[in-house]
Amino acid sequence: MKIAIVLGTRPEIIKMASIIDEIIKRNIELVLIHTGQHYNKEMSDNFFKDLEIPSPNYNIHIGSGPHGKQTGLMMQGIEEVLMDENPDIVLVQGDTNAVLAGALAASKLHIAVGHVEAGLRSFDLTMPEEINRKTCDICSLMYFIPTEQSAINLLSENISRKKLFITGNTIVDACFRHLKIAKKRGIEDKSLKKLDIENMNNIITLTMHRAENVDDEERLNNIINALSQLTETNIIFPIHPRTKKNLKYFGLWNKINEIKHIHIINPLNYLDFLLLLSYSKLVLTDSGGLQEESITLNIPALTLRYNTERPETVDAGGNILVGSDEDNIINNVRKILNDSSFAENMKSATNPYGKGNTANLIINTIEKFYKEGLLDIRLPDNMMPSFKRKITMIKDKITVKEFEKKNNSLIHLVYDGEKMRFPHDKLNIKSMMITYDQY
Ligand code: UD1
Ligand code: UDP
Numbered sequence: 001m002k003i004a005i006v007l008g009t010r011p012e013i014i015k016m017a018s019i020i021d022e023i024i025k026r027n028i029e030l031v032l033i034h035t036g037q038h039y040n041k042e043m044s045d046n047f048f049k050d051l052e053i054p055s056p057n058y059n060i061h062i063g064s065g066p067h068g069k070q071t072g073l074m075m076q077g078i079e080e081v082l083m084d085e086n087p088d089i090v091l092v093q094g095d096t097n098a099v100l101a102g103a104l105a106a107s108k109l110h111i112a113v114g115h116v117e118a119g120l121r122s123f124d125l126t127m128p129e130e131i132n133r134k135t136c137d138i139c140s141l142m143y144f145i146p147t148e149q150s151a152i153n154l155l156s157e158n159i160s161r162k163k164l165f166i167t168g169n170t171i172v173d174a175c176f177r178h179l180k181i182a183k184k185r186g187i188e189d190k191s192l193k194k195l196d197i198e199n200m201n202n203i204i205t206l207t208m209h210r211a212e213n214v215d216d217e218e219r220l221n222n223i224i225n226a227l228s229q230l231t232e233t234n235i236i237f238p239i240h241p242r243t244k245k246n247l248k249y250f251g252l253w254n255k256i257n258e259i260k261h262i263h264i265i266n267p268l269n270y271l272d273f274l275l276l277l278s279y280s281k282l283v284l285t286d287s288g289g290l291q292e293e294s295i296t297l298n299i300p301a302l303t304l305r306y307n308t309e310r311p312e313t314v315d316a317g318g319n320i321l322v323g324s325d326e327d328n329i330i331n332n333v334r335k336i337l338n339d340s341s342f343a344e345n346m347k348s349a350t351n352p353y354g355k356g357n358t359a360n361l362i363i364n365t366i367e368k369f370y371k372e373g374l375l376d377i378r379l380p381d382n383m384m385p386s387f388k389r390k391i392t393m394i395k396d397k398i399t400v401k402e403f404e405k406k407n408n409s410l411i412h413l414v415y416d417g418e419k420m421r422f423p424h425d426k427l428n429i430k431s432m433m434i435t436y437d438q439y
Contacts, residue, residue: 001029002031004032004082004085004089004090004091005019005020006035007098008035008037008074010047011093012093012094012098013044013047013051013053014174014289015117015170015174015289016053017047017052017053017174019091019359019363020054022359022362023363031057031087033081033102034058034060035074036059036061037062037098042268042269046269058081060074060078062077067128071100071101072101079109082105083109087111089113089114089375090103090112091116095129095288100136103135106139110377112375113139113141113142114140115140117144117146117170118137118144118154119153119164120153120310121133121134122308129288137159141163142366144167144361144362145166145167146166146167146352146353147353148421149311152421155413156413158412161410164422166422167358168353169292169354171292172292172356173358175296175297179274179275179297182278183278185271187275188271189268191265195236197276201232202232202234203276204233204281204333205236205277205280205285207283207286208237208243208287209240210287212305213305215246220246220250222326226325226329227262228262229330230333230334231261234263235261235262236263236280237262237264238266239265277299282343283301284301286304288310291308294313295319295349296353300319300320300346300347301313301320302322302329302336303322305321308321313352316352319349388437393433397430400423400424400425400426400429403436408438409439410437411436412435413434414427415434
């Protein structure tokens with residue numbers, strides 16, 4: 001079997017690392033394609049080194065640019081590689097332009113697409129990421145989904161349950177493995193070392209790069225105003241290149257640099273960043289990955305957004321959406337710092353993203369599909385099957401699998417009272433309402 005992986009940005013390298021590791025361990029042939037969307041050493045190369053993954057076989061060197069151009073050039077480059085390499089499956093991760101380009105290029109070549117971190121929805125179509133996720137989920141053949149809630153999103157969009165696999169999120173694999181390594185190695189980054197975080201009080205890790213915040217002068221200014229009032233804290237801010245560029249563009253660079261308790265440094269390598277997190281009282285962020293890492297490492301998170309495609313973290317109590325509202329930011333930071341039972345509750349939120357064995361589960365499932373010939377995309381042999389979509393209330397004790405066998409059907413969604421449930425094979429559906437396709 002040959003697996004191709006398409007990645008292009010910092011979070012994709014981090015979240016694909018354990019999958020790459022697993023592929024190599026199992027001696028499966030791997031083709032690693034980097035689109036080059038992130039190209040600075042501290043946004044790309046450093047992660048290959050820290051996470052101990054091989055250099056890409058191909059780098060398309062796309063660089064920065066507007067969405068259409070960036071995605072179009074990526075598609076062209078990825079298509080050429082895929083035509084040469086002809087892999088059995090192409091894996092993409094998350095919601096960046098690489099995901100969109102990889103999924104479109106592969107599916108049009110009739111190569112199976114596996115979407116890692118599928119099913120997330122913010123329901124906010126102003127986010128380029130929401131468009132990328134949804135489009136990728138139309139093109140995919142296998143969906144590796146972090147949580148049941150995201151799986152229900154896909155079922156609600158009429159995607160067949162047979163292609164959905166709830167595996168957790170590979171960020172947990174990365175956090176668990178690399179925090180241990182980081183603790184042994186200690187801080188390496190010179191700027192972080194100089195800050196002497198071991199002896200600092202009230203450390204807050206701040207990251208921010210989302211277009212809705214950093215491309216909007218008013219929001220950016222609101223957030224800076226809030227931060228400037230938190231004089232009792234030390235805010236460590238490894239700055240994303242997009243944010244640095246925009247702060248300069250809006251004339252806010254000097255303003256933020258004059259705030260004594262904000263310490264701006266270059267983006268950190270993964271091990272140093274995990275160490276910084278481990279010293280932090282809380283995280284202020286608009287990053288997707290950081291909302292997941294915070295709950296994994298038991299650090300309260302305040303998310304600088306008005307919606308999230310990771311609602312599980314909010315439901316679990318580990319994450320609060322504060323938007324870019326000054327009072328909201330300040331009040332919630334102070335509550336975490338001063339109200340220990342409030343902070344403890346946030347810290348003890350249950351991590352919804354699995355146990356750290358996500359890559360293993362993903363590759364097991366791909367191997368099974370490969371052996372059963374299910375990765376092949378061919379012209380259908382038979383006449384289009386006809387089926388009726390039905391709804392019924394189940395009175396008797398019966399599992400999903402038993403019902404499907406008895407009725408030659410596929411259950412779509414299960415309603416347990418007001419709650420939507422994922423139709424796991426062994427779920428007993430007595431007294432539940434189901435929708436199903438009958439063949
Ligand atoms: C991209 C993803 C976003 C993801 C983020 C992770 C899309 C649409 N966006 O956003 O979903 O959360 O990566 O960090 O795919 N720049 C550099 N050096 C680099 C990379 C970027 O200087 O190595 C600067 C350039 O000025 C560029 C800007 O940052 O124009 C934005 O980069 P881009 O890759 O377009 O989007 P991100 O904001 O990084
Ligand atoms: N990260 C890092 N160094 C930094 C900032 C972030 O290693 O200076 C890691 C962080 O641990 C997380 C990932 O980068 O795993 C998040 O990336 P980003 O916020 O750029 O993208 P998003 O997750 O929002 O797509």
